[in-house]
Amino acid sequence: xxxPRSFDPDDVLEIARQVFWQKGFQAASLDEITAASxxxxxxxxxxxxxxxxxxxxxxxxxxxxxxxxxxRTLAQPGPAREAIRQWLTGFIPYCSGEKGQRGxxxxxxxxxxxxxxxxxxxxxxxxxxxxxxxxxxxxxADRAQFKKGFDPDITAHTVMVxxxxxxxxxxxxxxxxxxxxVIDQVMSLLA
Amino acid sequence: xxxPRSFDPDDVLEIARQVFWQKGFQAASLDEITAASxxxxxxxxxxxxxxxxxxxxxxxxxxxxxxxxxxRTLAQPGPAREAIRQWLTGFIPYCSGEKGQRGxxxxxxxxxxxxxxxxxxxxxxxxxxxxxxxxxxxxxADRAQFKKGFDPDITAHTVMVxxxxxxxxxxxxxxxxxxxxVIDQVMSLLA
DNA sequence: TCCATTATGTACTTTTAAGTACAGAACTTA
DNA sequence: TAAGTTCTGTACTTAAAAGTACATAATGGA
Numbered sequence: 001x002x003x004p005r006s007f008d009p010d011d012v013l014e015i016a017r018q019v020f021w022q023k024g025f026q027a028a029s030l031d032e033i034t035a036a037s038x039x040x041x042x043x044x045x046x047x048x049x050x051x052x053x054x055x056x057x058x059x060x061x062x063x064x065x066x067x068x069x070x071x072r073t074l075a076q077p078g079p080a081r082e083a084i085r086q087w088l089t090g091f092i093p094y095c096s097g098e099k100g101q102r103g104x105x106x107x108x109x110x111x112x113x114x115x116x117x118x119x120x121x122x123x124x125x126x127x128x129x130x131x132x133x134x135x136x137x138x139x140x141a142d143r144a145q146f147k148k149g150f151d152p153d154i155t156a157h158t159v160m161v162x163x164x165x166x167x168x169x170x171x172x173x174x175x176x177x178x179x180x181x182v183i184d185q186v187m188s189l190l191a
Numbered sequence: 192x193x194x195p196r197s198f199d200p201d202d203v204l205e206i207a208r209q210v211f212w213q214k215g216f217q218a219a220s221l222d223e224i225t226a227a228s229x230x231x232x233x234x235x236x237x238x239x240x241x242x243x244x245x246x247x248x249x250x251x252x253x254x255x256x257x258x259x260x261x262x263r264t265l266a267q268p269g270p271a272r273e274a275i276r277q278w279l280t281g282f283i284p285y286c287s288g289e290k291g292q293r294g295x296x297x298x299x300x301x302x303x304x305x306x307x308x309x310x311x312x313x314x315x316x317x318x319x320x321x322x323x324x325x326x327x328x329x330x331x332a333d334r335a336q337f338k339k340g341f342d343p344d345i346t347a348h349t350v351m352v353x354x355x356x357x358x359x360x361x362x363x364x365x366x367x368x369x370x371x372x373v374i375d376q377v378m379s380l381l382a
Numbered sequence: 383t384c385c386a387t388t389a390t391g392t393a394c395t396t397t398t399a400a401g402t403a404c405a406g407a408a409c410t411t412a
Numbered sequence: 413t414a415a416g417t418t419c420t421g422t423a424c425t426t427a428a429a430a431g432t433a434c435a436t437a438a439t440g441g442a
Contacts, residue, residue, distance in 0.1 A: 161353055182352050186349065
């Protein structure tokens with residue numbers, strides 16, 4: 001029994017994500033987001049709260065997207081190594097060439113010193129924990145495939161480090177072949 | 192034949208580095224730097240130019256420091272693997288525990304979307320190129336120690352990726368033992 | 383049809399931080 | 413010691429961006 005919203009919040013989050021991803025949290029202004037989305041500021045504030053809260057929503061959405069895809073990819077049948085290789089390979093477009101310029105929104109946010117807000121840190125930590133958990137679970141499940149002495153926990157963390165490194169170096173837009181070669185080399189650890 | 196400077200530019204760069212490292216480029220204000228250094232803004236501007244130019248000076252100094260240390264460490268006698276392991280191990284204080292919070296100034300800057308300035312990009316690229324070159328040179332020199340089929344170029348890049356990943360995940364202040372375990376596992380690739 | 387309620391858009395306030403004008407201080411050299 | 417030059421500090425201007433007040437529009441229900 002009131003005037004209905006004239007926009008889909010999801011659409012706005014999508015646009016806000018693009019702006020934040022392109023510019024970073026600090027450099028992205030709400031004016032840019034209102035301009036890009038056509039939504040006036042008071043509506044934004046009413047729907048999402050202040051800039052930090054909006055960013056948190058955007059980041060959580062981003063995390064959910066990647067986690068969903070990781071869950072699907074890592075649940076694949078076949079050797080764990082191939083599932084993980086495929087997961088990492090899926091990032092190649094985002095850490096080389098044109099799309100690579102932006103890197104990973106989560107890592108960009110984590111390395112942004114201005115974002116030491118508790119809520120942000122928690123979101124990123126939860127995301128990383130969950131991702132590592134997925135890797136770990138898969139490696140443990142397929143433990144029999146590996147050599148004696150293989151440590152799934154450490155290996156999962158190593159894969160996390162490699163993933164973070166690829167995304168951090170994405171801003172230099174490396175050659176995708178080079179990225180692929182690194183993935184191949186690291187995958188030789190899963191034996 | 193004029194009034195001399197009342198401060199050592201190097202001291203100011205050191206203080207500016209701390210502020211930029213702590214807060215990030217955007218969030219660090221010149222007022223904080225003037226407060227921390229005791230130097231008034233007009234003196235800062237006269238000595239270093241605007242905020243971007245000051246940051247560039249700070250970053251170049253930072254790069255030089257790390258490169259100098261890398262040159263010394265990687266020139267060590269003995270197996271290449273041990274030299275590189277020692278090099279990576281040296282970063283442990285900076286990617287775990289208390290100091291780790293800040294991560295790496297260069298990587299933080301690279302992932303900061305607001306810094307797509309040409310000069311910044313070039314500085315970071317040159318730094319990464321030089322670092323990879325040092326690794327590469329060392330691995331090539333010790334080629335005989337490795338198995339047939341060992342590729343020093345790809346391996347150097349893999350080490351770069353691992354280094355970047357460790358520094359990117361530094362903000363989560365992981366346990367130093369975990370970091371060490373990852374380094375050990377990756378070093379097994381140098382065989 | 384009128385009312386209560388919630389969204390919208392314009393235009394504002396406020397804050398913060400970058401950058402600078404200018405007067406005066408400190409030094410060198412003639 | 414005076415002139416010329418460059419540095420320093422106070423206080424300012426300016427710009428940008430976060431957040432909001434308020435009048436108005438759109439809806440569901442009585």
